[in-house]
Amino acid sequence: MKKIITIIGDSQLKDTDQAYQLALTLGKTLIDHQYRIMTGGLGGVQLAVCQGAKQSKHYLEGDTIAILPSFDKQDANAYSDIVIPTGLDLARNIINVSSDAVIVMGGKAGTLSEIASAWSLYKLIIAFTQIPGWGSDLAGKKVDNRKRYETIPEDQIYPVQDSQTVIALLAKYIPLYNKAHHGIKWRQ
DSSP, X not given: OOOEEEEEEOTTOOTTSHHHHHHHHHHHHHHHTTOEEEEOSSSTXXXXXXXXXXXXXXXXXXXXXXXXXXXXXXXXXXXXXXXXXXOOGGGGHHHHTOSSEEEEESBOHHHHHHHHHHHXXXXXXXXXXXXXXXXXXXTTSXXXXXXXXXXXXXXXXXXXXXXXXXXXXXXXXXXXXXXXXXXXXXOO
């Protein structure tokens, strides 16, 4: 079964931006390596990675999944195969990061909420360092001081600059980032 990788980040990128080109390459590279892509289904990074996915010779229908904030399927970018209109607005962010790993490409406050949710859900998080926003701000850091994994002392938001490093980190860490969130508890 293919692993699902969520890509989050700047929704306002233009197709002439360097970050857009990085996202295109990332989408293609992920599909080339037999991953499936999940995004918020809108523009910017979300559009670019889905567009890049369809450039892969390994692309199959269903490889791009859109978790929309609205109820309207028409809001999805043209490169999304499976469109899930949640009607949850910002609350859909936690669904969007319920995947095998999360990759951050820039981003503003909405992306920050997704990063915090992914961290709380024990997800592997990888962030591009050269794209301005919360991804680069948090790359190489922990979101808080909790020890999420005893067996992964280097647990952090892993910094990257290219798609090949992303692939190497996914191969190394997806098997290790396997803890499930079992609800918020304050008493043991």
